[in-house]
């Protein structure tokens with residue numbers, strides 16, 4: 001099995017909301033006091049690819065597009081057990097939309113050559129788009145299943161479970177295909193000491209637009225079909241009435257009475 | 266690009282009935298069509314969905330495209346794309362609206378890219394820019410910490426709308442639409458990713474999406490046992506029990522009870538948040554609630570920035586006393 005997994009470097013989505021700021025000059029978001037991380041659903045996708053590799057054998061290649069990629073962050077898939085890491089690191093790749101991002105990733109996937117399953121997260125924690133996986137499928141002309149929580153490889157196809165509102169669906173999808181992965185898959189594994197040592201030694205492969213043979217006009221901002229006109233933080237009123245008491249039990253009773261008074265109960 | 270005109274709403278049908286997103290899509294679709302001075306149309310896809318066409322017309326669609334075929338009985342990505350492609354080729358809409366459901370999430374990006382365009386998912390506001398007549402699409406990003414307004418360079422402008430974010434259209438039975446049959450030339454080969462089974466995992470009692478009261482627990486509840494106490498309060502208030510992501514990940518309650526950005530979106534009258542921190546991703550699923558009440562031992566927890574009423578303390582002490590007092594008040 002040739003497995004390709006797409007992971008992204010993002011600002012920490014678990015940082016307290018109060019530390020989240022937007023720089024109006026650059027329209028970029030930051031969190032104070034937290035280092036960047038691998039996008040969490042991308043990490044579930046890495047876990048999914050490693051599970052397939054364990055069951056069927058093969059090779060896992062991680063691909064990451066961005067700039068200022070911190071090696072200790074983007075090497076996490078390697079320390080978890082991936083075999084190779086390809087970085088699309090160049091100014092030309094960034095500030096695009098899901099389409100131009102997917103176009104570059106698809107070009108890299110074609111250059112890698114052999115692929116049976118391409119895995120992405122169900123949505124990145126910054127864009128909350130859920131589109132890069134489906135876009136890769138459209139570009140490569142292969143089928144795609146989204147929000148997948150379980151994968152079983154059969155002969156020439158995969159049997160996957162896809163989360164829906166009231167349960168899950170079982171889908172059989174021919175290979176090669178794209179799968180977008182959800183947290184119901186189960187927690188990603190921790191890197192092992194051996195994995196960390198291997199990742200330290202492994203040099204990522206870096207591909208510039210010229211290496212992919214793609215036209216710069218198709219990348220980043222100039223290749224985008226959607227434009228972000230504005231990025232802003234919604235205003236919060238935040239006027240919580242804290243109800244106290246001499247004991248927790250008293251506070252609880254007072255809360256119930258206050259809700260009755262406010263006609264909430 | 267200048268050829269594209271009008272608004273097309275994909276009206277999802279579940280178990281023979283129109284999904285809530287259909288009326289919501291037609292509600293906002295009507296406004297957008299009016300600002301553009303263009304037509305509002307709809308598309309129904311499924312098996313036996315012909316029966317829903319009059320209802321869709323009464324909700325304001327001038328033309329109702331209907332693809333009624335046994336192959337379309339359950340949602341499968343590939344044939345649904347094929348049908349929408351066909352309808353889009355006939356109508357050339359400027360705007361295509363779907364709901365942010367399991368179906369819309371899967372279908373919207375695929376059809377948008379197939380048509381050479383882009384999609385913006387989970388929109389909470391849609392408006393026409395008076396200057397360029399472009400659609401302004403507002404969606405939460407960074408897990409709800411921020412919002413972004415997008416425009417599309419390409420046509421059609423494809424969106425999904427967040428559940429309960431738009432005012433639904435009201436039916437007017439005197440309104441009749443033109444029903445147009447769609448033959449997309451489907452064959453069994455149209456299906457690439459094939460649905461082989463559906464497994465329901467519904468919790469008993471009131472459905473989370475319909476509940477007027479939601480009692481929601483977080484990681485701090487500590488286990489399945491603790492959730493029984495939340496169930497007791499929910500039952501008393503004729504509501505439903507939900508959870509943030511960690512309790513679902515840990516199997517303390519079904520995965521279908523997760524509330525948030527990647528779970529269910531609820532907007533009850535009363536939302537009681539217990540031992541959860543109020544992460545932006547969680548709040549994305551419940552910030553539309555009328556009154557939020559928080560119980561948390563950490564006075565700095567973000568949930569106290571979101572709630573209307575709160576008690577700081579250990580839920581194990583607070584919840585039983587609160588439930589007892591509620592019982593007493595309701596009996597009086």
Ligand SMILES: Cc1cc2nc3c(=O)[nH]c(=O)nc-3n(C[C@H](O)[C@H](O)[C@H](O)COP(=O)(O)OP(=O)(O)OC[C@H]3O[C@@H](n4cnc5c(N)ncnc54)[C@H](O)[C@@H]3O)c2cc1C
Pocket residue numbers: 013014040123124125408482483484485486508509510511512523524525526527528529539540541542543544546547550560561562563566578579580581
């Ligand atoms: C892209 C993305 C999508 C996500 N989607 C969702 C989603 O849909 N829904 C969702 O919920 N999360 C989602 N998450 C995860 C989210 O970021 C948080 O990790 C999660 O919401 C935290 O859950 P929690 O508040 O229960 O846990 P924690 O943040 O650990 O909070 C537990 C709280 O319990 C309190 N507590 C502990 N013990 C007690 C006690 N005895 N009495 C009173 N209080 C106590 C603590 O003070 C703390 O505030 C998503 C994350 C990402 C990156």
Ligand SMILES: Nc1ncnc2c1ncn2[C@@H]1O[C@H](COP(=O)(O)O)[C@@H](O)[C@H]1O
Pocket residue numbers: 006007008009039041042045063064065066098101105119120121122123124125127128129130131132133
């Ligand atoms: N810049 C990127 N580099 C690598 N993978 C990405 C990138 N952007 C998105 N992805 C993948 O696509 C998934 C969905 O992203 P999105 O469509 O932006 O929500 C992520 O979880 C990643 O797996």
